[in-house]
Amino acid sequence: MASDLREAASPSSPLIAVEALTRHYRMGPQTVHALDDVTVTIRRGEFVAVMGPSGSGKSTFMNLLGCLDRPDAGHYRLDGQEVAGLTSDELAAVRNRAIGFVFQSFNLLPRQTALANVMLPMVYAGVGHAARAERALAALDSVGLRERAGHRPTQLSGGQQQRVAIARALVNAPLLLLADEPTGALDTATSREIMALFQRLNRRGITIVLVTHEPEVARFADRVLQFRDGRLIDDARQEPEVAA
Amino acid sequence: MTAWDAFRSALDSLRANPLRSALTMLGIVIGVAAVIAMVAVGAGARDQVLRQIASLGTNLIMVGQGSIARGGVKLGAGTASSLTEDDALAVLTDIPGVVVTAPSVRWGLQIVAGNQNWGTVLFGITPDYMDARDWSVAQGRGLSDEDVAQANKVVVLGQTVVRNLFGGGDPIGEPVRVFSTPLTVIGVLGEKGQNTQGQDQDDVIFVPLSTAKRNIPGMAKSNPRFIHTMVVKMRDGADMAEAQAEIRDLLRQRHRLIPGQDDDFWMRDLTEVSATRDASSRALSFLLAAVAAVSLLVGGIGIMNIMLVSVTERTREIGLRLAIGARRRDILVQFLIESTTLSLIGAAVGVAVGIGTAMVVAALAGWPTLIRLDSVVLAVVVSGLVGVFFGLYPARRAARLNPIEALRHE
Known part of the structure; x- marks a missing residue:
């Protein structure tokens, strides 16, 4: 699946092409337009912040980009491939190989070492046992935590835990890093460190889409999408502040 | 996800709650131990009887002098x-x-x-x-x-x-x-x-x-x-x-x-004796099977219960696994292997306890016991099936979770 995506890629084509994307929820007699006719294109190497108040549709947009949910209408082409019509197993493969997730609450397995946590996506990618540790160590190295590989999450600070989670998101070399409020559980200084890490990764070429409601976080991105009531109301490029 | 990965993960999660895992296994342990020990005692007794019957000789009919009746009074065997x-x-x-x-x-x-x-x-x-x-x-x-x-x-x-x-x-x-x-x-x-x-x-x-x-x-x-x-x-x-x-x-x-x-004679087929013994040991076997079935059923329900608790507790973990690329089948297999590991470890402990019990019975009561390999294999296989059967519902529930809701679960 992932190799198909990469073969289909041409440097000029957009990584994400979303067209009239719509998602409704039925709550009793009412229909909630969680996402209403959103069209947007994101190119490779962009660092995009998605902003909006709660209920604005930014989380729904994020879930659709992350292939965790399916749209009711519209198109979503990831790296040139239409993913709206894929089966559940095919979506799992896309999530596994093309997308890396970073969450507000880290979502590390508490009883596993940092290394084992980072190896987890490779378990589902069918990577052989021998290669797993090597690749996981390389990913931990890229977030500066190689020497903490044997530590459990409880032995790590919040910032370190989030960096382990970022290493986990990177380990299958995804096309896209999706971060949902990644600094929401961290203090200001640590948040800045994490944003500096995102900027470093972005400079190395990885596309990042980050959901946040904090303007202080969004200013490190080079493009900001504003959502309100399920609609995309603003799409602005900006000169990002350099975190470190 | 390979079976080995699933097995490692299963052991890990069982180690996370050692007391709970041990208590969950108890039903299976007792069931399997009871079966192994009772089959050992039964087989030992049966083996002894068969040896005694063989010592009588085989295919034998005994014919003896009967009684004679004089005026309605029947005298004892051998009087004629x-x-x-x-x-x-x-x-x-x-x-x-x-x-x-x-x-x-x-x-x-x-x-x-x-x-x-x-x-x-x-x-x-x-x-x-x-x-x-x-x-x-x-x-x-x-x-x-x-x-x-x-x-x-x-x-x-x-x-x-x-x-x-x-x-x-x-x-x-x-x-x-x-x-x-x-x-x-x-x-x-x-x-x-x-x-x-x-x-x-x-x-x-x-x-x-x-x-x-x-x-x-x-x-x-x-x-x-x-x-x-x-x-x-x-x-x-x-x-x-x-x-x-x-x-x-x-x-x-x-x-x-x-x-x-x-x-004016009596006749007895010596193999009738063995047939009677056979019938009574068959009745005993049915009783054993009933006891085993009940304890394995109870053990299985215990496993299902604890697996349901485990699925609820680990909803976020399941959400995460789905997000990073686990297919629903991977989640299903993971939880099935976990429940089966639970029941098989219970069966292994049960086999050990059962053999130990049989040995203690042999030593203390002086009864002959015979550990039957087929009873061990059957107990382990049935326990494994119990783990799969009672793990299926919780595992399906885990596999059907919506990843978005699972990730939001507190």
Whole structure:
């Protein structure tokens, strides 16, 4: 699946092409337009912040980009491939190989070492046992935590835990890093460190889409999408502040 | 996700709650241990019975003197002196499938050797009797046709008699006396142990049939050809019921019994004893199966319960696994392997406890126990199936979780 995506890629084509994307929820007699006719294109190497108040549709947009949910209408082409019509197993493969997730609450397995946590996506990618540790160590190295590989999450600070989670998101070399409020559980200084890490990764070429409601976080991105009531109301490029 | 990955993850999550895992396994442990231990005790008892039955000899029909009725009063077995050596000969020649008929007389008496004496049972027999009842000779020789023909004053002693008369000494060639008749010991019988009724089969002495009739006072009575019992040995695979019917007809005819008149002999198929034992052990097996089924069911419900709790507790983990690329089947397999690991570890512990219990029972109660490999394999396989069956519902629930909601779960 992932190799198909990469073969289909041409440097000029957009990584994400979303067209009239719509998602409704039925709550009793009412229909909630969680996402209403959103069209947007994101190119490779962009660092995009998605902003909006709660209920604005930014989380729904994020879930659709992350292939965790399916749209009711519209198109979503990831790296040139239409993913709206894929089966559940095919979506799992896309999530596994093309997308890396970073969450507000880290979502590390508490009883596993940092290394084992980072190896987890490779378990589902069918990577052989021998290669797993090597690749996981390389990913931990890229977030500066190689020497903490044997530590459990409880032995790590919040910032370190989030960096382990970022290493986990990177380990299958995804096309896209999706971060949902990644600094929401961290203090200001640590948040800045994490944003500096995102900027470093972005400079190395990885596309990042980050959901946040904090303007202080969004200013490190080079493009900001504003959502309100399920609609995309603003799409602005900006000169990002350099975190470190 | 490979099965090995799933197994490692299963062990990990079981280690996370060791007490809970242990308590969950308890149902399976008790079920499996009970089955293994009870099958071991049952199989041990059955094995002992089978060995005892085999010691009686196989394919045997015993025919004995019956009672006679005088004026409505039935006297005891053996009061009719109608059974004769000629009957034995007739059975051998006229009934198809008969290998050997061994006529015998028996008498309870004292045997004296030097200053020792011992109360035992004397059998007056022919060499065929030893064949039919599968007696072996441990020392010296058995009785020969010549001994019978010449009424030689020789005797073969059972192990119990040898122990009581000679202690550890060698009895061969020693003189003994029964009533006033001197006999020479020519052999010692191989050991048989107790029969199914708990009687000591080794407390016997064998003399030639002719010697017994000639030298034991009152033995010959009015009919010098009379015998107490005959053992009829059928060939392997013979229809024992049909043979009995044929023997009955023949003897009734020879004894000139009119229809409606009671038999003046009794007859018993020694394999009937084993059939009864077989039936009772089959009933025991059904009972065991019921006990096992109930405890495995209870154990299985315990596993299902704890797996449901585990799925709820680990909803976020499931959401994460789905987000990073687990297919629903991976989640299903992971939880199935976890429940099966739980039940199989329980089964392994249960096998160990069951074997231990069987050994303790053997040591303390002195019962023979026999660990049956098939019971171990069956218990483990059934436990594994219990783990799969009762793990299926929780695993499906885990696999069907919506990843978005699962990730938001607190």
